[in-house]
Amino acid sequence: MTSKISTHKRFTSICFVIFALFFSLSFKLKASEPEENDPVVYENQTVVSTNEHPAEPKKAVDISAIAFEHILDAHSWHLLGEGHDAVAIPLPVILKTDNGIVTFMSSAFHHDTHGRFVFEKNGQRFVNYEETIYLASETANEHGQYLNIEKNDKGETVIANIAPLDFSITKNVTQLFLSAIVLFLLFTSIAKAYKKQGVDSAPKGKQSFLEPLIVFVRDDLAKTNIGPRYEKFVPYLLTVFFLILINNIFGLIPFSANLTGNIAFTLVISVFTFIITNINGNKHYWSHIFLPHAPKAIWPILIPIEVFGILTKPFALMIRLFANIAAGHIIIISLIGLIFIFESIYIAPVSVAFALFIDILEVLVAFLQAYIFTMLSSLFIGAAVADTNEDGAHNEDDGHAVAKH
Amino acid sequence: MSSLFILTSLIDPGVGLIFWTTVTFILLLVLLGKYAWKPILKAIKTREEGIEKALASAQSALNDMRELKSNNEKILAEARNERDALIKEAREAKDAIISEAKSKAQKDADRILASAREQIINEKNAAVTELKNQVATLSIEIAEKILRSELSSDEKQKALVNNLMKDVNLN
Numbered sequence: 186m187t188s189k190i191s192t193h194k195r196f197t198s199i200c201f202v203i204f205a206l207f208f209s210l211s212f213k214l215k216a217s218e219p220e221e222n223d224p225v226v227y228e229n230q231t232v233v234s235t236n237e238h239p240a241e242p243k244k245a246v247d248i249s250a251i252a253f254e255h256i257l258d259a260h261s262w263h264l265l266g267e268g269h270d271a272v273a274i275p276l277p278v279i280l281k282t283d284n285g286i287v288t289f290m291s292s293a294f295h296h297d298t299h300g301r302f303v304f305e306k307n308g309q310r311f312v313n314y315e316e317t318i319y320l321a322s323e324t325a326n327e328h329g330q331y332l333n334i335e336k337n338d339k340g341e342t343v344i345a346n347i348a349p350l351d352f353s354i355t356k357n358v359t360q361l362f363l364s365a366i367v368l369f370l371l372f373t374s375i376a377k378a379y380k381k382q383g384v385d386s387a388p389k390g391k392q393s394f395l396e397p398l399i400v401f402v403r404d405d406l407a408k409t410n411i412g413p414r415y416e417k418f419v420p421y422l423l424t425v426f427f428l429i430l431i432n433n434i435f436g437l438i439p440f441s442a443n444l445t446g447n448i449a450f451t452l453v454i455s456v457f458t459f460i461i462t463n464i465n466g467n468k469h470y471w472s473h474i475f476l477p478h479a480p481k482a483i484w485p486i487l488i489p490i491e492v493f494g495i496l497t498k499p500f501a502l503m504i505r506l507f508a509n510i511a512a513g514h515i516i517i518i519s520l521i522g523l524i525f526i527f528e529s530i531y532i533a534p535v536s537v538a539f540a541l542f543i544d545i546l547e548v549l550v551a552f553l554q555a556y557i558f559t560m561l562s563s564l565f566i567g568a569a570v571a572d573t574n575e576d577g578a579h580n581e582d583d584g585h586a587v588a589k590h
Numbered sequence: 591m592s593s594l595f596i597l598t599s600l601i602d603p604g605v606g607l608i609f610w611t612t613v614t615f616i617l618l619l620v621l622l623g624k625y626a627w628k629p630i631l632k633a634i635k636t637r638e639e640g641i642e643k644a645l646a647s648a649q650s651a652l653n654d655m656r657e658l659k660s661n662n663e664k665i666l667a668e669a670r671n672e673r674d675a676l677i678k679e680a681r682e683a684k685d686a687i688i689s690e691a692k693s694k695a696q697k698d699a700d701r702i703l704a705s706a707r708e709q710i711i712n713e714k715n716a717a718v719t720e721l722k723n724q725v726a727t728l729s730i731e732i733a734e735k736i737l738r739s740e741l742s743s744d745e746k747q748k749a750l751v752n753n754l755m756k757d758v759n760l761n
Contacts, residue, residue: 253599253600256600257599257600258604258607279606315599350605350606351604351605351606352605352606352609352610353606354610355604355606355607357607358606358607358610358611361607361610361611361614362610362614365614365617365618368618368622369618369621369622369625369626372622372625372626372627372630373625373626375626375630376625376626376629376630376633379629379630379633379634380629380633384633384634384636384637384640385637385640396630396634399630399631399634400634403631403634419627419631420619420622420623420627420628420631421619423622423627424615424618424619424622424623424627428615428618447603447604447607448600448601448602448603449603449604449607449608449611450607450611452603452608453608453611453612453615454611454615457615507601511600
């Protein structure tokens with residue numbers, strides 16, 4: 186068990202270091218943004234490229250832009266086409282401005298995401314720039330954008346406009362709602378089936394497909410990793426497992442949103458695991474962190490590491506799910522994008538074959554990542570509620586846990 | 591879009607999605623917990639218990655059957671033994687009856703034979719006695735007749751007396 190945890194810790198630490206680099210960058214850029222309405226910093230090329238491309242008569246296809254348009258969130262559910270010809274399902278935009286809540290449909294921007302179309306409501310003017318909604322400037326700049334794009338001291342491009350807090354029902358939120366409704370209807374209908382058929386008959390239809398999964402989560406994840414007090418955590422683990430699984434699978438359907446590949450979603454679920462783990466942490470768990478069984482001389486090093494470990498576990502959960510799903514989507518779009526990069530129809534069979542292969546792999550990953558997230562959640566909860574400590578008083582339990590993995 | 595912009599937007603969690611995910615997840619947790627997981631887990635548990643109970647009762651039924659079978663066999667063996675004993679007894683009884691009857695018949699036959707023999711002897715003795723009597727009577731009659739004829743004339747009587755006198759010696 187100890188070796189398992191230490192390996193895991195090492196892994197999570199490495200993960201943390203790598204992503205901390207990216208994250209620190211992100212936070213540095215965004216830290217002071219919302220309240221103080223400081224400018225958001227973007228790189229120079231961003232603006233230039235978005236302005237140059239539409240003007241060119243025969244533009245090169247920007248595969249990375251397309252790929253990230255597919256995996257990032259959007260205010261409308263885009264189906265086909267580009268620019269004014271685009272076909273998209275409009276979704277509600279909800280903004281919290283200084284003058285209260287403003288709501289309108291995303292179609293108000295007429296598919297513009299370059300900050301050129303101004304929508305006015307309740308005396309406030311909005312523009313959509315790269316799917317972030319800003320308060321529009323009074324006049325357009327030289328590129329027709331109603332934004333103040335400036336350069337700061339470091340030579341970085343800054344958008345000086347205020348971005349109101351965005352609580353829009355975006356594409357991802359819509360899919361989240363849909364998946365929640367599907368899950369609720371699915372599992373209440375199964376619950377009804379148990380009530381109707383009784384428990385003596387064999388499960389039928391969807392019941393027979395989902396019951397093994399439920400029993401798997403209960404027995405092989407909860408009971409194995411948490412121990413005797415597992416029953417309390419089974420509903421949480423089941424909800425997490427099926428919410429992630431259904432959104433992983435929905436994400437594989439063309440035109441759908443990439444919810445589990447979005448860091449906000451994985452962040453929330455990880456935070457729930459973090460809260461549940463630490464609320465239920467018993468005295469062994471906390472004594473392991475603050476009173477480690479080691480010479481007192483190294484406590485100043487050990488205790489910060491252990492405290493840090495509390496955070497790295499859910500952090501790794503968040504990154505793992507997000508990165509796996511996002512990467513899968515990027516690979517598929519990149520493979521399809523090869524056709525447009527080579528500008529040849531003959532590459533299509535290769536692209537399609539590889540994309541199909543990755544797609545099938547992604548089905549496996551959909552189940553695997555739901556399993557891993559739930560398994561690690563139950564492992565963390567199990568470590569927090571276990572009666573064992575490093576005295577080896579319950580060696581049997583430890584041996585059992587090791588044998589199971 | 592530059593790579594840095596992509597990276598920042600990729601790992602920049604949106605406030606809206608965080609908010610809606612939190613709300614939806616809590617709602618889902620509560621609703622599914624109450625209307626789905628609770629009844630489903632309860633039903634699965636009930637069924638598992640039922641299966642366990644059924645298996646246990648099947649095992650006990652098997653044990654009962656085995657016991658019953660061994661009992662039956664015991665009873666059957668006992669019955670067989672009893673039957674054998676009965677047959678043996680009957681055979682012995684039969685033999686005894688037969689031998690008894692035989693000896694009785696023998697005895698009867700012997701007795702009858704003995705009495706018949708005795709009777710025959712008696713009859714024979716009676717017949718011999720009667721014969722003796724008749725012979726005596728006949729002898730007397732013959733002697734009488736002979737005497738009569740002997741003494742029918744005087745000469746003869748004189749001769750006889752003479753004869754007799756001759757025999758008698760006057761000593």
